Amino acid sequence: xxxxxxxxxxxxxxxxxxxxxxxxxxxxxxxxxxxxxxxxxxxxxxxxxxxxxxxxxxxxxxxxxxxxxxxxxxxxxxxxxxxxxxxxxxxxxxxxxxxxxxxxxxxxxxxxxxxxxxxxxxxxxxxxxxxxxxxxxxxxxxxxxxxxxxxxxxxxxxxxxxxxxxxxxxxxxxxxxxxxxxxxxxxxxxxxxxxxxxxxxxxxxxxxxxxxxxxxxxxxxxxxxxxxxxxxxxxxxxxxxxxxxxxxxxxxxxxxxxxxxxxxxxxxxxxxxxxxxxxxxxxxxxxxxxxxxxxxxxxxxxxxxxxxxxxxxxxxxxxxxxxxxxxxxxxxxxxxxxxxxxxxxxxxxxxxxxxxxxxxxxxxxxxxxxxxxxxxxxxxxxxxxxxxxxxxxxxxxxxxxxxxxxxxxxxxxxxxxxxxxxxxxxxxxxxxxxxxxxxxxxxxxxxxxxxxxxxxxxxxxxxxxxxxxxxxxxxxxxxxxxxxxxxxxxxxxxxxxxxxxxxxxxxxxxxxxxxxxxxxxxxxxxxxxxxxxxxxxxxxxxxxxxxxx
Ligand code: NOJ
Ligand code: CA
Numbered sequence: 001x002x003x004x005x006x007x008x009x010x011x012x013x014x015x016x017x018x019x020x021x022x023x024x025x026x027x028x029x030x031x032x033x034x035x036x037x038x039x040x041x042x043x044x045x046x047x048x049x050x051x052x053x054x055x056x057x058x059x060x061x062x063x064x065x066x067x068x069x070x071x072x073x074x075x076x077x078x079x080x081x082x083x084x085x086x087x088x089x090x091x092x093x094x095x096x097x098x099x100x101x102x103x104x105x106x107x108x109x110x111x112x113x114x115x116x117x118x119x120x121x122x123x124x125x126x127x128x129x130x131x132x133x134x135x136x137x138x139x140x141x142x143x144x145x146x147x148x149x150x151x152x153x154x155x156x157x158x159x160x161x162x163x164x165x166x167x168x169x170x171x172x173x174x175x176x177x178x179x180x181x182x183x184x185x186x187x188x189x190x191x192x193x194x195x196x197x198x199x200x201x202x203x204x205x206x207x208x209x210x211x212x213x214x215x216x217x218x219x220x221x222x223x224x225x226x227x228x229x230x231x232x233x234x235x236x237x238x239x240x241x242x243x244x245x246x247x248x249x250x251x252x253x254x255x256x257x258x259x260x261x262x263x264x265x266x267x268x269x270x271x272x273x274x275x276x277x278x279x280x281x282x283x284x285x286x287x288x289x290x291x292x293x294x295x296x297x298x299x300x301x302x303x304x305x306x307x308x309x310x311x312x313x314x315x316x317x318x319x320x321x322x323x324x325x326x327x328x329x330x331x332x333x334x335x336x337x338x339x340x341x342x343x344x345x346x347x348x349x350x351x352x353x354x355x356x357x358x359x360x361x362x363x364x365x366x367x368x369x370x371x372x373x374x375x376x377x378x379x380x381x382x383x384x385x386x387x388x389x390x391x392x393x394x395x396x397x398x399x400x401x402x403x404x405x406x407x408x409x410x411x412x413x414x415x416x417x418x419x420x421x422x423x424x425x426x427x428x429x430x431x432x433x434x435x436x437x438x439x440x441x442x443x444x445x446x447x448x449x450x451x452x453x454x455x456x457x458x459x460x461x462x463x464x465x466x467x468x469x470x471x472x473x474x475x476x477x478x479x480x481x482x483x484x485x486x487x488x489x490x491x492x493x494x495x496x497x498x499x500x501x502x503x504x505x506x507x508x509x510x511x512x513x514x515x516x517x518x519x520x521x522x523x524x525x526x527x528x529x530x531x532x533x534x535x536x537x538x539x540x541x542x543x544x545x546x547x548x549x
Contacts, residue, residue: 014103015205015247015270015377016308016467019457021054023382024070024316025062025084027424028404030415036423037403037414039085039093045406046096048439052385052450053457056103058207058249060316062090066116068176070316070401072107072209073114077194083423094202105249106198108206110191111214112177120178124165134187135178136170136219148172148218152346154396159219170219172210182215182231183223192238199239205247208235208269211262212252229261232268240267247271249310253320256299263307274309274376276300279323281313285357285367286335288500290482292328294473297374297484308467309376313367314384317397318348341392350399352432354387359431361387365452366497366541372460373495373545375471375486385453386442389432391425402427407440459521459545463493478506481538485513485548492548493521498538508534515548 029041039062049057061071064079071081080090097104113120123131138159145159150173159168160175169178180187195206208214215228232250239246247270252262256276262269280296300309321329329347336342336356337349344350357363364387371378383404390399403426406413412426412434419428427433442448460466469488476483480500485492492513498504511532518534520526522545536544 012245013306013308013468014245015056015249017461017464018056018103018377018467019054019460020056020058020105020310020377020379021049021052021382022058022060022315022379023404024060024401024424026060026071026081027401027414028382029406030417033416034083035415035417035421036083038083039080039089043089043093043096046093046100046102050100050102051454053454053461054380055101055461056105056204057097058379059104059106061107061109061209066114066176068114069174070397072109073112073116073174073177074109075114075117077110077190078197091201098202103204104202105205105207105247106203107209108191108195109209110180110194111210112171112173112179115176115178124162124169127165130186133184134181134190136181137165138168138170138219141168142219150213150345151396154345172213172216179213179216181220182228183217183220183226188231188234192235195235195239196242199243199246204243204245205239205249205270208248208250211250211269212254212258229268232262233266236268249273253323255323256301259301259303263303267306270306271308271310271377273379274300274311274374275320276323277309277374278312278319279321281370282319282321282332282336283324283328284482284499285363286332288480290479290497290499293482297471297473309374310379311371311374311376312379312381313371314353314381314400315379316381316401318344318350320345320348322347344396350390350392350397352388352390352400353384354437355389355432359387359389360541361449362539362541363501364449365456366499366543368453369456369495369543369545370482370497372456373466373484373486373493373497375466375469377467378460380453385450386437386439387432387449388437389427389430391427394425398424405434405438407438408435412438413440455522463521463545463547464488465491465493466495469493472512474512475509476506478504480504481506481508483508487513494518494546494548495543496536496538496546497543498541501540503537503539503542505535505537508536510534510548513548517549518546519549521545521547 026037028037029045031038031040062084063074064076064081065071080087119131119134122129123135142159145157149155161168171177217223249271250269253275277296280292284293391402392399403414403424442450465486465488469486472485474483483496485494515530518528
């Protein structure tokens with residue numbers, strides 16, 4: 001409910017009210033029957049996305065790529081992977097999205113290129129080339145070459161010898177991904193040129209991939225004394241001059257004390273993923289105890305008024321639990337990843353949400369209800385709206401990147417190609433197969449997860465206090481119950497979640513608020529008188545959203 005029309009208030013900050021849906025074009029819908037998702041297919045599914053109620057799409061990298069890191073290894077930042085379509089197809093998709101009022105943000109993986117990128121090819125061949133200094137080199141093998149690998153167990157080192165260059169090059173990630181030299185102004189100019197190009201085509205911003213590594217100066221000669229956060233400011237200034245309403249959403253899994261550097265003091269990122277809350281949310285789910293989640297919400301620093309937290313449950317990577325203690329991580333592993341092959345990189349889980357929560361629809365709803373009521377912007381991952389599963393027979397994180405399940409038709413309606421020629425296989429057996437879990441069936445079922453998701457998204461949009469207000473944790477007398485309020489301009493939305501499967505009757509302290517009536521935002525018939533000490537009954541994994549009138 002909006003009451004203000006004051007142009008001085010930051011009402012225009014659209015990303016604060018966004019419901020973001022993240023997808024990989026390659027695995028969403030194949031439009032030409034070659035087994036690979038493409039822009040033509042995605043365009044056909046825009047009505048579905050519009051109907052779901054989301055208003056922003058985040059596309060994973062779709063640039064030309066050898067595809068050894070799900071497209072995060074780019075060979076041309078100005079192109080479209082020919083397997084996914086043409087530049088023309090991209091523009092058609094973008095236009096169709098805009099016609100439906102959907103904004104599009106795209107991944108910007110510029111910490112590194114693919115080693116097949118012409119810049120690197122030129123750089124390794126010719127030390128005198130202007131591209132040589134686009135990358136980070138060392139004549140000798142640095143002593144700490146094995147320290148700081150991001151994919152332990154798969155990646156061995158961060159410096160690899162290149163026979164053509166006869167030097168070692170730095171790569172924070174896989175060895176086919178040489179890091180760009182961010183201290184080189186020419187590299188930063190390239191990054192801005194890339195942003196300028198896609199902004200001109202009409203995107204609403206970028207997910208800045210691996211932001212802390214992008215601005216890392218490790219191994220770069222002559223970078224001493226530079227403030228790498230200034231680079232973020234430079235990018236932001238450029239972005240905002242080119243398109244005032246475009247945003248930067250940084251993938252920055254950093255400690256709370258580093259967060260300030262990403263948001264201010266001069267404008268930098270608009271949004272950061274809240275990895276801290278994500279990890280503690282899973283701990284709270286595993287322990288069925290609100291304490292860790294409350295702790296992480298308290299640890300989350302206050303941010304400037306035009307900045308925003310992005311919340312999520314799962315994403316396209318492993319569920320990274322690296323910010324937790326060994327004991328905490330073990331508790332989550334035991335609850336959600338009991339087998340070794342469900343875990344990854346000594347710190348994470350390579351499963352989808354639904355199998356982690358054993359397909360329990362009440363619990364899945366509760367987890368998403370939490371996502372939609374945490375103060376910030378919610379990001380949904382494709383397929384989670386219907387409770388898709390994973391395929392642990394696939395390598396590393398590919399387990400959670402299977403084809404979208406549209407119907408019980410062959411390949412789940414993802415593609416007409418023979419199943420063995422799919423780029424991203426569809427799950428065709430077990431409780432999460434496309435015969436059991438698909439959009440078509442859930443569309444027709446008013447009690448499905450998908451139908452609930454649509455209602456919850458509508459309710460989330462009708463309660464902008466969640467995305468814009470201040471958080472208050474409310475006292476309750478049950479450790480499994482999290483009660484919190486989001487308050488904006490004297491208006492409040494109260495959310496109460498039971499993290500446990502035992503039903504519970506508990507008291508929630510609303511004495512800090514004033515009101516006459518509580519109106520349930522998800523259930524029609526529920527209106528009750530406001531009470532400073534509210535007593536609620538919650539079933540297994542039950543939840544309530546009340547607007548205080
Ligand atoms: C971060 C992305 O989220 C991940 O999928 C990728 O592997 C790394 N960047 C390296 O490219
Ligand atoms: Ca295709």
